[in-house]
Amino acid sequence: MGRENFHRILNETQQDVLRMGSLVEEAINRAVDALGRSDVALADDILRFDDIIDDLNVRIETNCLNLLALQQPMASDLRTIAAMLDIVIDLERIGDHACDIAQITKSLAEEPPLKPLIDIPRMAAKAREMLRESLDAFANHDAAIAHLVPQKDDEVDRLYRAVFQELIGFMAHDPKAINRGSNLILVALYLERIADHATNICERVVYMVEGVPKKLKRSVVEINRAVAHSDTLLNPS
Amino acid sequence: MTIGAFLAAAGLAALVAARRRTPAKQEPAAVVELPQPPSESSRRMAALLEALPAGVIIVAPDGRIAAVNASAASMFGIAPERAIGRALIESVRSYELDRRVTAALASGIEESSELTFIAATERRLHVATRAVNRGDGRREALVVAVDRTRVIELETMRRDFVSNVSHELRSPLTAIKIMTETLQDGADPAASKEFLENIARETDRMIALVEDLLDLARLESGRLDLRFDSVDLSALVRDAVRSQTIRASKLGIRLDAVTPSDGAAIAGDRDMLTQVVVNLLDNALRNTPSGGAITARVSSNGSGVAVDVEDTGIGIASDALPHVFERFYVVDRSRAKSKGGTGLGLAIVKHIVEAHGGSVDAQSELGRGSLFRCSFGPAVRR
Numbered sequence: 001m002g003r004e005n006f007h008r009i010l011n012e013t014q015q016d017v018l019r020m021g022s023l024v025e026e027a028i029n030r031a032v033d034a035l036g037r038s039d040v041a042l043a044d045d046i047l048r049f050d051d052i053i054d055d056l057n058v059r060i061e062t063n064c065l066n067l068l069a070l071q072q073p074m075a076s077d078l079r080t081i082a083a084m085l086d087i088v089i090d091l092e093r094i095g096d097h098a099c100d101i102a103q104i105t106k107s108l109a110e111e112p113p114l115k116p117l118i119d120i121p122r123m124a125a126k127a128r129e130m131l132r133e134s135l136d137a138f139a140n141h142d143a144a145i146a147h148l149v150p151q152k153d154d155e156v157d158r159l160y161r162a163v164f165q166e167l168i169g170f171m172a173h174d175p176k177a178i179n180r181g182s183n184l185i186l187v188a189l190y191l192e193r194i195a196d197h198a199t200n201i202c203e204r205v206v207y208m209v210e211g212v213p214k215k216l217k218r219s220v221v222e223i224n225r226a227v228a229h230s231d232t233l234l235n236p237s
Numbered sequence: 238m239t240i241g242a243f244l245a246a247a248g249l250a251a252l253v254a255a256r257r258r259t260p261a262k263q264e265p266a267a268v269v270e271l272p273q274p275p276s277e278s279s280r281r282m283a284a285l286l287e288a289l290p291a292g293v294i295i296v297a298p299d300g301r302i303a304a305v306n307a308s309a310a311s312m313f314g315i316a317p318e319r320a321i322g323r324a325l326i327e328s329v330r331s332y333e334l335d336r337r338v339t340a341a342l343a344s345g346i347e348e349s350s351e352l353t354f355i356a357a358t359e360r361r362l363h364v365a366t367r368a369v370n371r372g373d374g375r376r377e378a379l380v381v382a383v384d385r386t387r388v389i390e391l392e393t394m395r396r397d398f399v400s401n402v403s404h405e406l407r408s409p410l411t412a413i414k415i416m417t418e419t420l421q422d423g424a425d426p427a428a429s430k431e432f433l434e435n436i437a438r439e440t441d442r443m444i445a446l447v448e449d450l451l452d453l454a455r456l457e458s459g460r461l462d463l464r465f466d467s468v469d470l471s472a473l474v475r476d477a478v479r480s481q482t483i484r485a486s487k488l489g490i491r492l493d494a495v496t497p498s499d500g501a502a503i504a505g506d507r508d509m510l511t512q513v514v515v516n517l518l519d520n521a522l523r524n525t526p527s528g529g530a531i532t533a534r535v536s537s538n539g540s541g542v543a544v545d546v547e548d549t550g551i552g553i554a555s556d557a558l559p560h561v562f563e564r565f566y567v568v569d570r571s572r573a574k575s576k577g578g579t580g581l582g583l584a585i586v587k588h589i590v591e592a593h594g595g596s597v598d599a600q601s602e603l604g605r606g607s608l609f610r611c612s613f614g615p616a617v618r619r
Contacts, residue, residue, distance in 0.1 A: 015326050022332040029355055118556045128355070132330065139327045 489527035
């Protein structure tokens with residue numbers, strides 16, 4: 001493999017990462033859309049989509065390993081390949097979370113909606129925005145954007161806490177709401193995790209561009225506090 | 238590179254290709270490398286493409302963007318100067334579009350169908366991909382995108398409206414039919430009396446809905462004849478409050494009017510403005526629990542006159558607040574059913590106030606209450 005060939009495959013692999021990113025971004029969008037409309041057919045589509053995502057994942061990993069094994073890349077090229085190997089893991093997990101949400105849509109399809117979804121679509125929009133910007137940072141080798149994106153995680157965490165507390169309230173009030181409520185809490189948790197994966201991608205981009213591994217700002221979801229709050233709702237003294 | 242620059246370059250490339258086909262002796266290579274001014278026709282074509290409302294992207298055989306017109310740049314949220322020369326997926330983050338363009342370049346497969354593109358906002362596009370043979374055995378891909386977002390939004394609104402109206406009319410009709418059939422089969426006097434009262438109530442609800450629908454249709458079509466007169470909003474609000482006093486008292490709600498003693502007159506249609514205040518009071522009465530209070534207030538300053546209806550009711554969540562003036566928007570459908578209301582009252586308020594050159598606004602806090610404000614232009618001398 002000549003250097004020209006090396007750079008061609010490296011470029012194509014970077015484009016595959018963006019293709020995979022585009023697919024998972026769309027999967028999040030469709031998953032939350034299907035949940036809001038109890039659309040089982042759309043949920044099934046997302047599950048089928050996942051096969052394409054997995055195929056791309058395998059292709060990217062194979063290309064990266066081939067480039068590493070056959071070309072012994074150094075410096076920036078080496079960091080780009082290392083970053084891609086990490087980024088696809090995050091993208092693959094995001095795709096899995098979209099499938100998890102699709103499965104919940106299917107399992108709840110027969111039940112009436114607990115409430116109109118308002119904060120969950122907002123969480124999804126914010127998490128998607130973070131993902132898109134993290135991939136912009138990757139596509140443009142832009143560490144400045146990568147540093148900014150994780151700051152948006154605070155908003156996702158805030159929405160997560162709001163959804164969590166509201167749903168706990170519903171379930172405390174009406175035990176029949178427990179199945180739907182607990183599943184919607186899982187959806188919110190998946191979206192919160194998606195935002196964290198976007199932060200991971202930004203960390204990889206910063207490493208790729210600056211050559212220094214950095215832990216970017218990430219607010220901690222205060223699950224313990226939320227659980228403590230739910231205890232007071234469920235067991236009022 | 239804009240479309241103009243691209244076509245100019247494309248014209249030059251064609252010239253270069255033509256000259257390269259001629260024997261080298263007659264056409265020295267140095268000549269073809271001289272910058273050639275774009276021809277008049279390519280400049281015109283470039284200007285036309287740039288002005289097209291449809292988005293156009295040209296993708297070179299190697300998958301890199303060769304040209305983007307202004308509409309495509311806006312639709313896909315890209316800066317042409319940064320996108321040119323980059324792979325399509327690096328600038329337009331859509332797996333589906335990338336797949337179609339790859340199919341056009343590799344196999345000449347052309348497609349024409351809807352595509353949802355999500356960037357800062359979600360856009361519904363109709364995208365056609367075409368494979369264009371360059372004459373040298375390679376293909377370029379032409380992407381033509383038409384933004385259908387607004388059209389689809391309007392279609393959805395129309396569908397929702399028809400579905401809402403059908404639902405709102407069917408519910409009372411079903412109830413009436415069941416009760417009528419029961420009465421036909423024979424029922425004891427007490428049950429008969431209750432059923433007849435229910436039928437009368439359901440019929441009233443349907444009449445109110447149909448009247449609201451007709452009002453709304455007239456308001457939205459602009460066919461409403463407003464009879465402008467000098468209307469004292471203070472007196473009008475006091476009258477409207479008086480008309481609702483008995484209902485408020487039955488519900489255990491305190492209802493007050495606070496109006497300036499010297500009046501506040503605007504130019505308007507008295508009946509329509511009365512409907513505004515009555516609708517706002519009706520909305521407040523349906524959303525305020527027993528023991529609460531509603532205040533209708535008129536205030537006036539140099540810049541305008543405002544009518545406020547404030548309640549200590551259940552309040553509206555901040556995410557629902559921007560939608561309360563939409564047709565059939567109901568914050569809590571299960572509650573609304575038991576409290577009546579057509580779901581059109583606030584939409585009518587908004588249309589009437591806007592027909593008077595005014596504006597409406599709603600502020601609220603969950604569990605604390607809501608404030609609806611209608612702002613009009615300056616008071617007129619009476």
